[in-house]
Amino acid sequence: DAMVIQNPRYQVTQFGKPVTLSCSQTLNHNVMYWYQQKSSQAPKLLFHYYDKDFNNEADTPDNFQSRRPNTSFCFLDIRSPGLGDAAMYLCATSRPGQTYQETQYFGPGTRLLVL
Amino acid sequence: AQRVTQPEKLLSVFKGAPVELKCNYSYSGSPELFWYVQYSRQRLQLLLRHISRESIKGFTADLNKGETSFHLKKPFAQEEDSAMYYCALGASGAGSYQLTFGKGTKLSVIP
Incomplete structure:
Protein backbone atom coordinates (compact mmCIF):
# COMPACT_ATOMS: atom_id res chain seq x y z
CA ASP A 1 0.00 0.00 0.00
CA ALA A 2 2.81 2.36 -0.91
CA MET A 3 1.53 5.92 -0.85
CA VAL A 4 4.53 7.90 -2.07
CA ILE A 5 6.70 6.04 -4.52
CA GLN A 6 10.12 7.06 -5.75
CA ASN A 7 11.95 5.51 -8.66
CA PRO A 8 14.62 4.46 -8.90
CA ARG A 9 15.82 3.83 -5.36
CA TYR A 10 19.42 4.18 -6.51
CA GLN A 11 20.61 6.23 -9.46
CA VAL A 12 24.12 6.47 -10.80
CA THR A 13 24.97 9.20 -13.27
CA GLN A 14 28.05 10.77 -14.74
CA PHE A 15 29.36 14.20 -14.03
CA GLY A 16 27.45 16.64 -16.24
CA LYS A 17 24.97 14.08 -17.58
CA PRO A 18 21.34 15.10 -17.06
CA VAL A 19 19.34 12.90 -14.74
CA THR A 20 15.68 12.71 -13.76
CA LEU A 21 14.26 11.36 -10.54
CA SER A 22 10.59 10.54 -10.28
CA CYS A 23 7.97 10.57 -7.57
CA SER A 24 4.38 9.41 -7.67
CA GLN A 25 1.64 9.41 -5.07
CA THR A 26 -1.65 7.61 -4.54
CA LEU A 27 -2.88 10.01 -1.87
CA ASN A 28 -4.28 12.67 -4.20
CA HIS A 29 -2.47 15.34 -2.22
CA ASN A 30 -2.24 18.88 -3.52
CA VAL A 31 1.31 19.56 -2.43
CA MET A 32 4.45 17.73 -3.47
CA TYR A 33 7.89 18.55 -2.11
CA TRP A 34 11.45 17.70 -3.09
CA TYR A 35 14.15 17.60 -0.43
CA GLN A 36 17.88 17.03 -0.74
CA GLN A 37 19.61 15.25 2.12
CA LYS A 38 23.37 14.93 2.22
CA SER A 39 25.18 12.64 4.61
CA SER A 40 24.68 13.63 8.26
CA GLN A 41 22.70 16.69 7.20
CA ALA A 42 19.10 17.76 7.63
CA PRO A 43 16.71 17.28 4.73
CA LYS A 44 16.76 20.56 2.84
CA LEU A 45 13.74 21.74 0.89
CA LEU A 46 14.54 22.41 -2.77
CA PHE A 47 11.07 23.35 -4.05
CA HIS A 48 7.46 22.34 -3.93
CA TYR A 49 4.30 22.39 -5.98
CA TYR A 50 0.93 23.46 -4.69
CA ASP A 51 -1.23 21.96 -7.41
CA LYS A 52 0.37 23.45 -10.52
CA ASP A 53 1.98 26.38 -8.75
CA PHE A 54 5.73 25.97 -8.49
CA ASN A 55 7.58 27.42 -5.49
CA ASN A 56 11.35 27.50 -5.58
CA GLU A 57 13.46 27.98 -2.46
CA ALA A 58 15.71 31.02 -2.78
CA ASP A 59 18.93 29.06 -2.42
CA THR A 60 18.07 26.17 -4.74
CA PRO A 61 20.62 26.12 -7.57
CA ASP A 62 19.39 26.73 -11.11
CA ASN A 63 20.78 23.33 -11.98
CA PHE A 64 17.73 21.81 -10.29
CA GLN A 65 14.37 21.90 -12.04
CA SER A 66 11.04 20.24 -11.45
CA ARG A 67 7.97 19.23 -13.40
CA ARG A 68 4.53 18.18 -12.27
CA PRO A 69 2.50 16.98 -15.26
CA ASN A 70 -0.45 15.90 -13.12
CA THR A 71 -1.52 15.47 -9.50
CA SER A 72 0.10 12.08 -9.13
CA PHE A 73 3.56 12.65 -10.56
CA CYS A 74 6.42 15.01 -9.89
CA PHE A 75 9.92 14.93 -11.38
CA LEU A 76 13.24 16.33 -10.29
CA ASP A 77 15.59 17.16 -13.13
CA ILE A 78 19.26 17.84 -12.53
CA ARG A 79 20.57 19.41 -15.70
CA SER A 80 24.30 19.02 -15.13
CA PRO A 81 25.02 17.00 -12.00
CA GLY A 82 28.18 17.81 -10.12
CA LEU A 83 29.94 15.72 -7.52
CA GLY A 84 28.36 17.90 -4.85
CA ASP A 85 24.89 16.85 -5.94
CA ALA A 86 25.38 13.32 -4.73
CA ALA A 87 22.76 12.91 -2.01
CA MET A 88 19.51 11.28 -1.01
CA TYR A 89 16.54 12.96 -2.66
CA LEU A 90 13.26 12.75 -0.79
CA CYS A 91 9.82 13.38 -2.16
CA ALA A 92 6.95 14.23 0.18
CA THR A 93 3.29 15.14 -0.09
CA SER A 94 0.71 16.92 2.03
CA ARG A 95 -2.89 18.00 1.71
CA PRO A 96 -3.80 21.44 3.01
CA GLY A 97 -7.27 21.79 4.41
CA GLN A 98 -7.42 18.37 6.01
CA THR A 99 -7.12 17.73 9.70
CA TYR A 100 -3.42 17.62 10.44
CA GLN A 101 -2.81 19.37 7.18
CA THR A 110 16.39 8.03 -4.28
CA ARG A 111 20.10 7.92 -3.58
CA LEU A 112 22.01 9.66 -6.35
CA LEU A 113 25.64 8.87 -7.01
CA VAL A 114 27.63 11.07 -9.39
CA LEU A 115 30.75 9.58 -10.96
CA ALA B 1 15.01 32.81 9.68
CA GLN B 2 13.97 29.45 11.02
CA ARG B 3 16.50 27.12 12.54
CA VAL B 4 16.33 23.77 14.32
CA THR B 5 19.22 22.45 16.38
CA GLN B 6 19.66 18.89 17.54
CA PRO B 7 22.90 18.94 19.51
CA GLU B 8 23.45 15.18 19.66
CA LYS B 9 24.33 13.22 16.53
CA LEU B 10 24.24 9.94 18.40
CA LEU B 11 22.61 8.90 21.63
CA SER B 12 23.10 5.45 23.12
CA VAL B 13 21.03 4.20 26.03
CA PHE B 14 20.38 0.84 27.62
CA LYS B 15 17.05 -0.86 27.25
CA GLY B 16 14.74 0.28 30.01
CA ALA B 17 16.61 3.53 30.61
CA PRO B 18 14.97 6.91 30.10
CA VAL B 19 15.53 8.70 26.80
CA GLU B 20 15.64 12.40 26.04
CA LEU B 21 16.40 13.67 22.54
CA LYS B 22 17.06 17.38 22.56
CA CYS B 23 15.70 19.91 20.11
CA ASN B 24 15.99 23.68 20.18
CA TYR B 25 14.54 26.05 17.65
CA SER B 26 14.79 29.63 16.52
CA TYR B 27 11.72 31.27 15.01
CA SER B 28 10.20 34.73 15.25
CA GLY B 29 6.61 33.58 14.79
CA SER B 30 4.42 31.15 16.67
CA PRO B 31 6.21 27.81 16.37
CA GLU B 32 4.73 24.51 15.31
CA LEU B 33 7.02 21.63 16.15
CA PHE B 34 7.16 18.01 15.07
CA TRP B 35 9.23 14.91 15.56
CA TYR B 36 9.78 12.68 12.55
CA VAL B 37 11.38 9.24 12.80
CA GLN B 38 13.15 7.00 10.35
CA TYR B 39 13.56 3.34 11.27
CA SER B 40 16.17 1.24 9.52
CA ARG B 41 15.29 0.73 5.84
CA GLN B 42 12.02 2.61 6.24
CA ARG B 43 10.85 5.99 5.10
CA LEU B 44 10.74 9.15 7.15
CA GLN B 45 7.44 9.36 8.99
CA LEU B 46 5.69 11.61 11.47
CA LEU B 47 6.04 10.53 15.10
CA LEU B 48 4.23 13.31 16.90
CA ARG B 49 3.28 16.99 16.75
CA HIS B 50 3.16 19.44 19.61
CA ILE B 51 -0.36 20.61 18.76
CA SER B 52 -1.83 17.21 19.54
CA ARG B 53 -0.09 16.84 22.91
CA GLU B 54 -0.24 13.11 22.29
CA SER B 55 1.90 10.19 23.35
CA ILE B 56 2.99 7.94 20.50
CA LYS B 57 4.84 4.68 21.19
CA GLY B 58 5.46 5.98 24.71
CA PHE B 59 7.14 9.16 23.45
CA THR B 60 6.06 12.63 24.51
CA ALA B 61 7.35 16.09 23.72
CA ASP B 62 6.47 19.38 25.35
CA LEU B 63 6.93 22.71 23.67
CA ASN B 64 8.75 25.11 25.99
CA LYS B 65 8.57 28.55 24.43
CA GLY B 66 10.67 30.12 27.18
CA GLU B 67 13.57 27.79 26.47
CA THR B 68 12.68 27.45 22.75
CA SER B 69 12.86 23.70 23.13
CA PHE B 70 10.87 20.66 22.07
CA HIS B 71 12.68 17.72 23.62
CA LEU B 72 11.46 14.17 22.94
CA LYS B 73 11.19 11.91 25.96
CA LYS B 74 10.40 8.33 26.80
CA PRO B 75 10.65 6.88 30.30
CA PHE B 76 11.77 3.38 29.31
CA ALA B 77 13.62 2.81 26.05
CA GLN B 78 12.92 -0.28 23.96
CA GLU B 79 15.14 -1.90 21.36
CA GLU B 80 12.61 -1.10 18.65
CA ASP B 81 13.06 2.61 19.40
CA SER B 82 16.47 2.51 17.72
CA ALA B 83 16.13 4.89 14.78
CA MET B 84 17.01 8.30 13.41
CA TYR B 85 14.93 11.09 14.94
CA TYR B 86 14.43 14.49 13.32
CA CYS B 87 12.95 17.52 14.95
CA ALA B 88 11.15 19.85 12.53
CA LEU B 89 9.71 23.35 12.65
CA GLY B 90 6.69 24.08 10.50
CA ALA B 91 5.43 27.30 8.99
CA SER B 92 2.97 28.31 6.34
CA GLY B 93 4.33 30.07 3.31
CA ALA B 94 3.83 30.29 -0.43
CA GLY B 95 0.38 28.77 0.01
CA SER B 96 1.55 25.59 1.62
CA TYR B 97 3.13 24.26 4.75
CA GLN B 98 6.91 23.95 4.92
CA LEU B 99 9.20 22.15 7.32
CA THR B 100 12.68 23.04 8.49
CA PHE B 101 14.46 19.96 9.81
CA GLY B 102 17.25 19.52 12.30
CA LYS B 103 20.21 17.33 11.40
CA GLY B 104 18.83 14.42 13.35
CA THR B 105 19.86 12.28 16.30
CA LYS B 106 20.54 8.60 15.92
CA LEU B 107 19.15 6.72 18.90
CA SER B 108 20.72 3.37 19.66
CA VAL B 109 19.10 1.26 22.37
CA ILE B 110 21.50 -1.32 23.76
CA PRO B 111 19.90 -4.63 24.79
Whole structure:
Protein backbone atom coordinates (compact mmCIF):
# COMPACT_ATOMS: atom_id res chain seq x y z
CA ASP A 1 0.00 0.00 0.00
CA ALA A 2 2.81 2.36 -0.91
CA MET A 3 1.53 5.92 -0.85
CA VAL A 4 4.53 7.90 -2.07
CA ILE A 5 6.70 6.04 -4.52
CA GLN A 6 10.12 7.06 -5.75
CA ASN A 7 11.95 5.51 -8.66
CA PRO A 8 14.62 4.46 -8.90
CA ARG A 9 15.82 3.83 -5.36
CA TYR A 10 19.42 4.18 -6.51
CA GLN A 11 20.61 6.23 -9.46
CA VAL A 12 24.12 6.47 -10.80
CA THR A 13 24.97 9.20 -13.27
CA GLN A 14 28.05 10.77 -14.74
CA PHE A 15 29.36 14.20 -14.03
CA GLY A 16 27.45 16.64 -16.24
CA LYS A 17 24.97 14.08 -17.58
CA PRO A 18 21.34 15.10 -17.06
CA VAL A 19 19.34 12.90 -14.74
CA THR A 20 15.68 12.71 -13.76
CA LEU A 21 14.26 11.36 -10.54
CA SER A 22 10.59 10.54 -10.28
CA CYS A 23 7.97 10.57 -7.57
CA SER A 24 4.38 9.41 -7.67
CA GLN A 25 1.64 9.41 -5.07
CA THR A 26 -1.65 7.61 -4.54
CA LEU A 27 -2.88 10.01 -1.87
CA ASN A 28 -4.28 12.67 -4.20
CA HIS A 29 -2.47 15.34 -2.22
CA ASN A 30 -2.24 18.88 -3.52
CA VAL A 31 1.31 19.56 -2.43
CA MET A 32 4.45 17.73 -3.47
CA TYR A 33 7.89 18.55 -2.11
CA TRP A 34 11.45 17.70 -3.09
CA TYR A 35 14.15 17.60 -0.43
CA GLN A 36 17.88 17.03 -0.74
CA GLN A 37 19.61 15.25 2.12
CA LYS A 38 23.37 14.93 2.22
CA SER A 39 25.18 12.64 4.61
CA SER A 40 24.68 13.63 8.26
CA GLN A 41 22.70 16.69 7.20
CA ALA A 42 19.10 17.76 7.63
CA PRO A 43 16.71 17.28 4.73
CA LYS A 44 16.76 20.56 2.84
CA LEU A 45 13.74 21.74 0.89
CA LEU A 46 14.54 22.41 -2.77
CA PHE A 47 11.07 23.35 -4.05
CA HIS A 48 7.46 22.34 -3.93
CA TYR A 49 4.30 22.39 -5.98
CA TYR A 50 0.93 23.46 -4.69
CA ASP A 51 -1.23 21.96 -7.41
CA LYS A 52 0.37 23.45 -10.52
CA ASP A 53 1.98 26.38 -8.75
CA PHE A 54 5.73 25.97 -8.49
CA ASN A 55 7.58 27.42 -5.49
CA ASN A 56 11.35 27.50 -5.58
CA GLU A 57 13.46 27.98 -2.46
CA ALA A 58 15.71 31.02 -2.78
CA ASP A 59 18.93 29.06 -2.42
CA THR A 60 18.07 26.17 -4.74
CA PRO A 61 20.62 26.12 -7.57
CA ASP A 62 19.39 26.73 -11.11
CA ASN A 63 20.78 23.33 -11.98
CA PHE A 64 17.73 21.81 -10.29
CA GLN A 65 14.37 21.90 -12.04
CA SER A 66 11.04 20.24 -11.45
CA ARG A 67 7.97 19.23 -13.40
CA ARG A 68 4.53 18.18 -12.27
CA PRO A 69 2.50 16.98 -15.26
CA ASN A 70 -0.45 15.90 -13.12
CA THR A 71 -1.52 15.47 -9.50
CA SER A 72 0.10 12.08 -9.13
CA PHE A 73 3.56 12.65 -10.56
CA CYS A 74 6.42 15.01 -9.89
CA PHE A 75 9.92 14.93 -11.38
CA LEU A 76 13.24 16.33 -10.29
CA ASP A 77 15.59 17.16 -13.13
CA ILE A 78 19.26 17.84 -12.53
CA ARG A 79 20.57 19.41 -15.70
CA SER A 80 24.30 19.02 -15.13
CA PRO A 81 25.02 17.00 -12.00
CA GLY A 82 28.18 17.81 -10.12
CA LEU A 83 29.94 15.72 -7.52
CA GLY A 84 28.36 17.90 -4.85
CA ASP A 85 24.89 16.85 -5.94
CA ALA A 86 25.38 13.32 -4.73
CA ALA A 87 22.76 12.91 -2.01
CA MET A 88 19.51 11.28 -1.01
CA TYR A 89 16.54 12.96 -2.66
CA LEU A 90 13.26 12.75 -0.79
CA CYS A 91 9.82 13.38 -2.16
CA ALA A 92 6.95 14.23 0.18
CA THR A 93 3.29 15.14 -0.09
CA SER A 94 0.71 16.92 2.03
CA ARG A 95 -2.89 18.00 1.71
CA PRO A 96 -3.80 21.44 3.01
CA GLY A 97 -7.27 21.79 4.41
CA GLN A 98 -7.42 18.37 6.01
CA THR A 99 -7.12 17.73 9.70
CA TYR A 100 -3.42 17.62 10.44
CA GLN A 101 -2.81 19.37 7.18
CA GLU A 102 0.78 19.90 8.06
CA THR A 103 1.64 16.20 8.06
CA GLN A 104 4.04 15.34 5.27
CA TYR A 105 4.18 11.84 3.83
CA PHE A 106 7.57 10.82 2.56
CA GLY A 107 8.75 8.46 -0.11
CA PRO A 108 11.66 6.08 0.48
CA GLY A 109 14.07 8.37 -1.31
CA THR A 110 16.39 8.03 -4.28
CA ARG A 111 20.10 7.92 -3.58
CA LEU A 112 22.01 9.66 -6.35
CA LEU A 113 25.64 8.87 -7.01
CA VAL A 114 27.63 11.07 -9.39
CA LEU A 115 30.75 9.58 -10.96
CA ALA B 1 15.01 32.81 9.68
CA GLN B 2 13.97 29.45 11.02
CA ARG B 3 16.50 27.12 12.54
CA VAL B 4 16.33 23.77 14.32
CA THR B 5 19.22 22.45 16.38
CA GLN B 6 19.66 18.89 17.54
CA PRO B 7 22.90 18.94 19.51
CA GLU B 8 23.45 15.18 19.66
CA LYS B 9 24.33 13.22 16.53
CA LEU B 10 24.24 9.94 18.40
CA LEU B 11 22.61 8.90 21.63
CA SER B 12 23.10 5.45 23.12
CA VAL B 13 21.03 4.20 26.03
CA PHE B 14 20.38 0.84 27.62
CA LYS B 15 17.05 -0.86 27.25
CA GLY B 16 14.74 0.28 30.01
CA ALA B 17 16.61 3.53 30.61
CA PRO B 18 14.97 6.91 30.10
CA VAL B 19 15.53 8.70 26.80
CA GLU B 20 15.64 12.40 26.04
CA LEU B 21 16.40 13.67 22.54
CA LYS B 22 17.06 17.38 22.56
CA CYS B 23 15.70 19.91 20.11
CA ASN B 24 15.99 23.68 20.18
CA TYR B 25 14.54 26.05 17.65
CA SER B 26 14.79 29.63 16.52
CA TYR B 27 11.72 31.27 15.01
CA SER B 28 10.20 34.73 15.25
CA GLY B 29 6.61 33.58 14.79
CA SER B 30 4.42 31.15 16.67
CA PRO B 31 6.21 27.81 16.37
CA GLU B 32 4.73 24.51 15.31
CA LEU B 33 7.02 21.63 16.15
CA PHE B 34 7.16 18.01 15.07
CA TRP B 35 9.23 14.91 15.56
CA TYR B 36 9.78 12.68 12.55
CA VAL B 37 11.38 9.24 12.80
CA GLN B 38 13.15 7.00 10.35
CA TYR B 39 13.56 3.34 11.27
CA SER B 40 16.17 1.24 9.52
CA ARG B 41 15.29 0.73 5.84
CA GLN B 42 12.02 2.61 6.24
CA ARG B 43 10.85 5.99 5.10
CA LEU B 44 10.74 9.15 7.15
CA GLN B 45 7.44 9.36 8.99
CA LEU B 46 5.69 11.61 11.47
CA LEU B 47 6.04 10.53 15.10
CA LEU B 48 4.23 13.31 16.90
CA ARG B 49 3.28 16.99 16.75
CA HIS B 50 3.16 19.44 19.61
CA ILE B 51 -0.36 20.61 18.76
CA SER B 52 -1.83 17.21 19.54
CA ARG B 53 -0.09 16.84 22.91
CA GLU B 54 -0.24 13.11 22.29
CA SER B 55 1.90 10.19 23.35
CA ILE B 56 2.99 7.94 20.50
CA LYS B 57 4.84 4.68 21.19
CA GLY B 58 5.46 5.98 24.71
CA PHE B 59 7.14 9.16 23.45
CA THR B 60 6.06 12.63 24.51
CA ALA B 61 7.35 16.09 23.72
CA ASP B 62 6.47 19.38 25.35
CA LEU B 63 6.93 22.71 23.67
CA ASN B 64 8.75 25.11 25.99
CA LYS B 65 8.57 28.55 24.43
CA GLY B 66 10.67 30.12 27.18
CA GLU B 67 13.57 27.79 26.47
CA THR B 68 12.68 27.45 22.75
CA SER B 69 12.86 23.70 23.13
CA PHE B 70 10.87 20.66 22.07
CA HIS B 71 12.68 17.72 23.62
CA LEU B 72 11.46 14.17 22.94
CA LYS B 73 11.19 11.91 25.96
CA LYS B 74 10.40 8.33 26.80
CA PRO B 75 10.65 6.88 30.30
CA PHE B 76 11.77 3.38 29.31
CA ALA B 77 13.62 2.81 26.05
CA GLN B 78 12.92 -0.28 23.96
CA GLU B 79 15.14 -1.90 21.36
CA GLU B 80 12.61 -1.10 18.65
CA ASP B 81 13.06 2.61 19.40
CA SER B 82 16.47 2.51 17.72
CA ALA B 83 16.13 4.89 14.78
CA MET B 84 17.01 8.30 13.41
CA TYR B 85 14.93 11.09 14.94
CA TYR B 86 14.43 14.49 13.32
CA CYS B 87 12.95 17.52 14.95
CA ALA B 88 11.15 19.85 12.53
CA LEU B 89 9.71 23.35 12.65
CA GLY B 90 6.69 24.08 10.50
CA ALA B 91 5.43 27.30 8.99
CA SER B 92 2.97 28.31 6.34
CA GLY B 93 4.33 30.07 3.31
CA ALA B 94 3.83 30.29 -0.43
CA GLY B 95 0.38 28.77 0.01
CA SER B 96 1.55 25.59 1.62
CA TYR B 97 3.13 24.26 4.75
CA GLN B 98 6.91 23.95 4.92
CA LEU B 99 9.20 22.15 7.32
CA THR B 100 12.68 23.04 8.49
CA PHE B 101 14.46 19.96 9.81
CA GLY B 102 17.25 19.52 12.30
CA LYS B 103 20.21 17.33 11.40
CA GLY B 104 18.83 14.42 13.35
CA THR B 105 19.86 12.28 16.30
CA LYS B 106 20.54 8.60 15.92
CA LEU B 107 19.15 6.72 18.90
CA SER B 108 20.72 3.37 19.66
CA VAL B 109 19.10 1.26 22.37
CA ILE B 110 21.50 -1.32 23.76
CA PRO B 111 19.90 -4.63 24.79
